[in-house]
Amino acid sequence: MRALLRCALGNVAAPFCSRPLVKNAPVTQAVTPSPQPRNTMHYETEARGQPNSPSYRIYFKTFEGKYISPFHDIPLFAETDQDNGVPPKKTKLDARGALFNMIVEVPRWSNAKMEIATKESLNPIKQDVKKGTLRYVANVFPHKGYIWNYGALPQTWEDPSHTDKDTNCCGDNDPIDVCEIGSQVCFPGQVIQVKVLGILAMIDEGETDWKVIAINADDPDAPNLNNIDDVRRSRPGHLEATVDWFRKYKLPDGKPENHFAFNGQFKDKGFAIEIIQSTHEHWKALVQKHSDAGEIECKNISVCESPFKCSPDEARDVVQSAPAFKNALPISAEVDKWHFL
Template identity: 65%
Template sequence: MSYTVEERGSLNGLNYRLFIKNADGKYVSPFHDIPMYADEGQNIFNAVIEVPRWTNAKMEIATKDPLNPIKQDMKNGKLRYVANVFPHKGYIWNYGAIPQTWEDPAHTDANTGCNGDNDPIDICEIGTKVCSRGEVIRVKVLGILAMIDEGETDWKVIVINVDDPEAKELNNISDGYLDDTVDWFRRYKVPDGKPENKFAFNGEFKDKDFAIDIVKSTHNSWKALISQEPNPGKLSW
C-alpha cells in the first residue's frame, strides 16, 4: 500500500497539519488505519515518520484530533522544539511511530514499573536516508530502549528501513548505533531546565525478540482501545 501526504497551514505555525491519504486518495489515520504489519510472516512493520533526521520541530501524531494528523506539539501555548545536544543537530534518526500500537496509561509495565504514555510506540530509524515527514516506510526491528519520561514508560524501538543499503547487514541491536541514542535521550530535555531522563535496565538495550514482543503487546493494547475496553478519554479513534 502506498500513501501520500497533504499539508495544510504553515510549517512551524500553530495551524500546520499533515494528513495522510491512501492509494485511493482517501484520508486515513496514521494511528488507526495504516496496518501495523507490512509483512507479518517476516516481522516487517510499517512506521510513520513524524520527524525527519536533523530537524528540531517536535512533530507528532495528534491522537486526540479527528484523522490524527501530524502536527507540532505545544506546551504552555508555545510550539515545541528539541535543542541541539552537542555534538548532534536536532533528532539524530528519523523519528516516528508504529501504527496500531498504544502505550496504555492505565497499564503498569512489568519491566519498568511505570504506566504507558498514552501514545503509539516510538521508533528511531537508523538508516542512511533522511526520510520525509509523513512518509510510511517498512522497517525491521533491531532492539528497544526503555526510557522513563516524567514517570511514564516511553519505549523507543530501534529499527531500520528494509530498503536501506545497510539493512541486510543489521539484524539485531548489537549491530546498531547505541551510545549516541542513549546519550541523546538522556540529555535532550536538559537545555529546557529539566533533569536528565532515566532508563529501565540501567540504560541497556534489549534485543530484537524482546522488542518485537513489546510491539505486539502495544498492538494488543490498541485493539482493546478501539473496542473501547479501556476508557479512551480524549483520544480520537
C-alpha cells in the first residue's frame, strides 16, 4: 500500500508559476459549439475549425487574452476565490481536502470522443480520429453516450515508462481521466473545481488507465459526498454502472472487454490522491525535460523552470495559424444507434 500523502499545497506547486488570474465567472450551460469565447471559470475558450470535422479545435486563454495550454498552464490544485476577486486568506494545506481543477472534455450523455490533444501545440481539445474517421462512443444499452461529465486533471501525466507497482502496467501517456458525477451537464472546455472521491484502475490494452471519480464542488450533493463509500450508499448502482460502461464500451467496435486491477473494485479517496500526486510528479519531470516527452507537446507560457516555456506572442501565433471557425457539419444518425450486448 502506498504511503499516505501529506503535502502542503504550496509545496506541490512550488516550482511552477501557473495560477488562475481572476475570480469565477458565470458559466454558460450550452453544449452547442460556438465561435464566441466562453467563460470557463477562470478561463475562456475559443473555437477554431469546423465542429464535427477533424479540423475542430477548442483553445484556452485567460481573461487577459493570453492563450494557454490546458494541459500545462491550468494548475492541478484549484484556488477558491472570495467576492470581488480578493484572494482567499487561507489555502487548504492538506491535499486530501483540496479541490482540483478538472477540464471537461465530454459532456454527459454525448458521444463525440473529445480529448486534450497532447501531441499538438498548446494542447487544444479536439475530437479523436481513428483511421481518418471521427470517433464516437457507442450507446451500449441502457447507457446513452458517456454517463458522466468526462475529462482530465491538468498537470498530471501517466508516464508510459513507469510501471505501477499495484497494476504492473505502465501509464497510458495521457493526463489522468476524471468521471464527474454531479447533476450539471457541462460543455467541452469547461473548467470546474471537483472533490475527489475515489478511483478505478482500468487496464486498457496493457496500459494503466486510472479513472478518478469526482463531483463538482458546486453540486448540491457535494457536501454529502466525501468518499467512494458515500457514492455507493447514496447512489445505488452508479459505481457498478461505471465499471460496466468501461468494460463494454469498445465491444461494438469489435474490441475485447477492458479489464481492471483490484478485481474492478474502487479504491478510496486517500488512494486516489496518492495516484494524482504521483502523476503530478511525472508531469513535473515531463515539462522540466527530465523525462522523455516523445511526441507529447509541452509548450506552455507559465511553468517557471520549463525549457518549453514560450511567450504569449508565440502562443497567439499557434492559435491564429489554426483554421477559422465555420458552421458545424451534420452528425450521422448512426451515432444514436443502440447496441444490446
